Amino acid sequence: MPASRLTQTGNYRTRYTQDQTIFATAAEQLSLIVFVLLLLTLPLLLPKTLLRDVNLIMIYAVAVIGLNVTTGYTGLINIGQAAFMGVGAYATALAATRLNLPFFLAIPLGGVVAALIGTLVGLPSLRLKYLYLAIATLAFQIIFEWTVGHLPVLQQGSAISLPTVQVFGIRDTFLNHNAFWYYIILPVLVLMALLWRNVLRTRHGRALIAVRDNDRAAAAMGIHPGTAKLTAFLLGSFYAGIAGGLFAYFQKAVVIEDYGLHVSVQLLAMAIVGGLGSLPGSFLGPLFIVALDRSMEALSGWLGAQNLFPEGVDVATALRPLAFGLTIMLFLMFEPRGLANWWRLTRLYFKRWPYKF
Amino acid sequence: MDLLPQLLLAGMVIGSIYALAALGFVLIYKSSRVINFAHGQIIATGAFLAFALTQRGVNFWLAGLIAMLATFLLGLLIERVFLRRMVGEPIIAVIMVTIGLSSVIDGLIHLTPYGAGSFSFQTPAVLSGAGLEVFGTPLSRTQIAGVLAALGLLGALTYFFNRSTLGITMRAVADDQLAAMSVGTSVERVFALAWAAAGLTAAAAGVILGLLSGLTLGGLAGIGLKVFPVVILGGLDSVIGAIVGGMLIGILENLSAGYLDAIVPGGGTRDVFPFIVLIAVLLLRPYGLFGTKEIERV
Numbered sequence: 001m002p003a004s005r006l007t008q009t010g011n012y013r014t015r016y017t018q019d020q021t022i023f024a025t026a027a028e029q030l031s032l033i034v035f036v037l038l039l040l041t042l043p044l045l046l047p048k049t050l051l052r053d054v055n056l057i058m059i060y061a062v063a064v065i066g067l068n069v070t071t072g073y074t075g076l077i078n079i080g081q082a083a084f085m086g087v088g089a090y091a092t093a094l095a096a097t098r099l100n101l102p103f104f105l106a107i108p109l110g111g112v113v114a115a116l117i118g119t120l121v122g123l124p125s126l127r128l129k130y131l132y133l134a135i136a137t138l139a140f141q142i143i144f145e146w147t148v149g150h151l152p153v154l155q156q157g158s159a160i161s162l163p164t165v166q167v168f169g170i171r172d173t174f175l176n177h178n179a180f181w182y183y184i185i186l187p188v189l190v191l192m193a194l195l196w197r198n199v200l201r202t203r204h205g206r207a208l209i210a211v212r213d214n215d216r217a218a219a220a221m222g223i224h225p226g227t228a229k230l231t232a233f234l235l236g237s238f239y240a241g242i243a244g245g246l247f248a249y250f251q252k253a254v255v256i257e258d259y260g261l262h263v264s265v266q267l268l269a270m271a272i273v274g275g276l277g278s279l280p281g282s283f284l285g286p287l288f289i290v291a292l293d294r295s296m297e298a299l300s301g302w303l304g305a306q307n308l309f310p311e312g313v314d315v316a317t318a319l320r321p322l323a324f325g326l327t328i329m330l331f332l333m334f335e336p337r338g339l340a341n342w343w344r345l346t347r348l349y350f351k352r353w354p355y356k357f
Numbered sequence: 358m359d360l361l362p363q364l365l366l367a368g369m370v371i372g373s374i375y376a377l378a379a380l381g382f383v384l385i386y387k388s389s390r391v392i393n394f395a396h397g398q399i400i401a402t403g404a405f406l407a408f409a410l411t412q413r414g415v416n417f418w419l420a421g422l423i424a425m426l427a428t429f430l431l432g433l434l435i436e437r438v439f440l441r442r443m444v445g446e447p448i449i450a451v452i453m454v455t456i457g458l459s460s461v462i463d464g465l466i467h468l469t470p471y472g473a474g475s476f477s478f479q480t481p482a483v484l485s486g487a488g489l490e491v492f493g494t495p496l497s498r499t500q501i502a503g504v505l506a507a508l509g510l511l512g513a514l515t516y517f518f519n520r521s522t523l524g525i526t527m528r529a530v531a532d533d534q535l536a537a538m539s540v541g542t543s544v545e546r547v548f549a550l551a552w553a554a555a556g557l558t559a560a561a562a563g564v565i566l567g568l569l570s571g572l573t574l575g576g577l578a579g580i581g582l583k584v585f586p587v588v589i590l591g592g593l594d595s596v597i598g599a600i601v602g603g604m605l606i607g608i609l610e611n612l613s614a615g616y617l618d619a620i621v622p623g624g625g626t627r628d629v630f631p632f633i634v635l636i637a638v639l640l641l642r643p644y645g646l647f648g649t650k651e652i653e654r655v
Contacts (some may be wrong), residue, residue, distance in 0.1 A: 077449050083593055124639055130448045131593075135585050136639050139632040142582070146629035150622060194522060265456055272453055323466025330459030332450050333442055 022197060025230045025351070026051060039186060041276035043179040051178040053290055058185045060286035062192050065279070066239025066269045068233035069196065071268070072277035073205075075212030076125055081240050083144035084121075084257030088114035088241025089248040090148065093160045107188075107245035111238045119236020125229040141261050141304050148222045148256050157256030162249055181250045188246060192239060199235070208232050212277075269328050275338025284339040289324070296323045358627040361365045364615040365608055368517035368645040370569070372607020377562040378580050379599035380511060381555030387531040387594040388551035391440060392457040396559060397581015398462035401443040403560025404567040404577050405471045408478060417481045425560040432556025436549045459581070466574055475573040478564075510561055511600050514554070518596060525549065528640045531594065549639075586631035588639050592648020601646060606631050 013019050043051055061064075063085055070078045093205030095101045101109065124136045149157040165172045172180045199205045207228045210218035215225040221298050248254045266289060274285025300316040335341060378400060385393045403424045407568040410420035439458060443451050468474050473629035480499060489496050518524035530537040538544055563577055568574065583606070591602025610627045638645060 044592070054391060056551050071449065075449075077452065122634075128639060128643055131452075132589075132639060132643055134392070134452060135589060136636065137638075138423075138582075138585065139635045141637075142632045143629055152622070168515065171524070213654070260474065265460075268453060268456070272449075314467065318464045318467030320464070321467070322461040325457040325460025325462075325464060329454055329461070332446075332457070335438070336446070336450060 001014055020201075027351075030043040035038065043182050048178055051182060053294060055178060055181055055185055055250055057283075057286045057290050058182075058189045059243050059250065059268065060270060060290070061231045061266055061283050062189055062246065063240050063243035064274065064286055065192060065282040066236040066243070067271045068236075068268050068277060068279075068282050069208070070122075070232045070236035071240065072281075073212060074208040074229060075202070076122075076229060076232060077134035078137045078233075078236065079134055079268065080121065080141040080144070080262075080266050082259045082261070082263035083141040083265070084114050084118050084237040084240035085244035085247065086144060086148065086254075086256070087117045087237075088244030089254045089259065090154055090244075091241070091247035092162075092248050094153075096162050097160065103249055107249070110248075111246035113240035114241025115234050115238035118240070119230055119234045121237075122230050122233025123235065138261075141264055145256060145260060148259075159255050161253045165249060165273070181246075185246055185250070188242065192242065193279060193282075196235075196239075204228075204231060204295065209277075219281055228283055238345060239254045241335060266324075269324065271329050272328060273338055275340025275343075278338070278340035280343050281338050281340030284343060288339060289327075292323055292327060296320045359494075360615055362491075362636075364611045366494050366496060368608030369604060370496075370504055370607070371611070372604040373504045373581070374562050374566050374569070374603075375583055375587050375607050376511060376600045376603025377507045377558050378564070379584050379591065379603050380514065380596065381558040381562070382549045382584045382588055383591075383594060383596055383599040384555045384558075387596070388527055389440070389444075391443075392455065394434075394581065395459035395462060395553070396555070396584060397578035398459045398554055399428055399559040400563040400566070400580055401466060401574055401577035402431065402481065402563075404563030404572055405466060405469070405558070407483070407560070407564045408476055408567060408572055409469075410470070417478065418642055419565045421561070424564060425557050428556035428560040429553045430556075431554075432554070432559075433549050435556075436552035437626045440548070440552070443546065453492065457567055459578070463574070471572070472574055473574060475571055476512065476567075477571040478568050482570065489555050491651035503569050506561065509594065510558060514558070516594060520522060523550070542590050545606060548593035583631060586638075588634040588645070589635050590645055591645075592645030595645070595647035598645055598647035606634070609634060 013085075023032050042054065046054065063081060067078060067081045070076045071353045087105075088110035090110075091108045091113035095106040095109045096103065099106075102248060114272075121137060121140045125133050128136060145157075149155050154160065167180075167184070170176075170180065196205075207218065207223045208231065210221065210223055211225050211228040211232075218228070219225050244259070247258065251258065270285035270289045271282070273284070273288050274281030274283070295318050297316060300319040305321070378396065381399075382393055382396050385391050385396075406427055407417075407420045407424035410423055415423070435458065437455055440451075443454055487497065489498075489501060516529055526537070526542055527547050527550065529540075530542060530544050532545055537547075562580065566577060568582065571633055587602040587606045588604075590601060590605060591598025591600070610630050614624075614627040615628035617626040618628070
């Protein structure tokens with residue numbers, strides 16, 4: 001054993017159970033405790049507007065974990081994740097308004113409905129690969145938007161408002177809205193992340209990765225690629241559905257614009273910027289993209305005040321897609337492994353300090 | 358005035374534009390296996406460029422030509438700067454680069470005064486007279502000219518691919534990159550040329566569409582999505598498929614608008630019907646009508 005449990009630099013594992021822990025070293029466990037304490041006190045430290053963004057980031061992180069399950073870990077390109085979110089959101093909204101279910105039942109129900117629809121949409125993956133599947137999910141996204149826009153039961157895409165929620169005697173009011181939902185979304189996110197982290201350790205999780213890397217080799221090892229792909233769609237859209245339900249409650253209403261094609265593209269961008277097929281990346285990606293969006297808003301507000309642009313040019317609508325697109329392209333060209341790679345390198349640096357290797 | 362011939366003709370008019378747009382898409386896919394999500398934005402760039410030139414007093418035809426030349430160069434530039442680095446990268450990376458590109462072009466167009474508004478070309482004098490009547494359906498001169506221009510371009514490109522050395526080289530690269538390289542073909546040059554040609558046809562499609570139904574960024578860039586049903590139906594890597602698929606989707610969406618809108622509450626089936634066709638084609642015949650069979654079952 002090393003001199004101190006906190007300064008150990010290598011692996012000192014002698015049992016399989018030690019090898020199986022998620023947070024292995026003492027330094028990791030300590031930083032985890034500090035991190036959790038920080039997370040729990042965050043609403044006290046942050047201004048309200050930022051807390052709202054933190055909530056959005058966490059909701060998107062749930063959806064991005066799901067997208068990573070299909071796209072990152074299984075290699076099935078999914079351009080319809082926002083539509084799956086929408087399915088979950090609308091199912092949640094209907095469950096809450098028509099069936100009067102409480103939110104802790106309505107949100108999982110939305111997840112289940114999204115998972116069912118997602119598996120149906122995933123059916124073409126039994127025959128199609130790569131591109132064709134990407135186009136199939138794109139078609140689902142467009143059909144979903146159109147259908148919602150035409151169904152009277154879904155208000156034809158205009159807002160369906162959700163009932164106010166009460167937990168342990170605390171009501172969700174205008175004043176505590178962000179903090180209230182922070183304490184609901186955070187445990188859900190942690191739970192969902194741990195769920196995936198542990199599914200990944202089972203043979204079902206490893207089967208997905210095997211299918212991504214080479215589905216014929218996977219088939220030769222006794223994995224049924226079709227089942228694995230459908231599992232990926234089932235899980236991925238379940239995550240999207242949960243995210244959609246949370247989003248619906250957090251926004252207090254379901255509107256079709258929140259689940260459009262551009263959101264699907266944004267989720268894909270988050271997954272890529274974070275690092276495809278990586279759990280830390282699923283948090284870093286949404287963080288980066290939302291932060292980029294907010295800073296571009298601020299920048300365009302400042303630029304707009306400078307009168308640099310001709311009449312009729314809305315700098316905000318120009319700058320945001322511009323920065324967003326450039327970010328995706330630059331990441332893909334120069335850091336295809338995303339922010340997760342930087343995260344990994346930083347961790348390695350601390351783990352090995354003072355050595356460089 | 359019968360409904361059916363009217364719908365068929367309207368479908369063929371819009372279908373010829375879809376065909377032109379899909380052709381650019383197929384050119385890129387056929388040569389380099391890249392799905393170009395930014396095609397709609399390149400179409401919009403060409404159209405707005407031509408419009409901006411006519412606003413400055415340039416003759417309509419000259420403006421169209423300059424716009425086509427400009428998007429030709431834009432295609433070259435995009436290939437050189439972004440896509441050449443992506444050779445050998447996973448498909449998702451290539452797809453996302455073009456999605457990022459579409460976002461960037463969107464942003465750039467929004468920096469000009471043309472991003473938000475809706476505009477229309479000053480119809481040139483030759484095209485503003487009375488049109489023809491076909492099967493009892495009036496067709497304006499603009500529509501006829503649009504279809505003729507689209508068909509002319511499609512014909513010229515088909516001829517180019519079948520007869521000219523460069524065209525045959527491009528087909529060779531599309532068929533087998535390694536074999537083409539080993540007989541001394543510059544694959545890079547062919548990729549660049551495919552992007553350039555796609556840009557050229559994109560501007561043509563944009564200008565024709567702008568002439569027919571006005572210029573809005575959303576409408577022009579939206580063609581980039583309509584391309585997917587067209588190319589899936591026709592076959593992703595088939596030039597003939599792009600033309601036939603374009604016509605078919607144009608006609609189908611007009612038929613659905615004509616006959617289904619009355620049944621479906623809220624109407625607007627035109628926007629979704631092509632994508633239902635897309636799903637059906639993917640399930641039944643994923644390689645489309647004329648595409649290469651490369652799908653495998655798992």
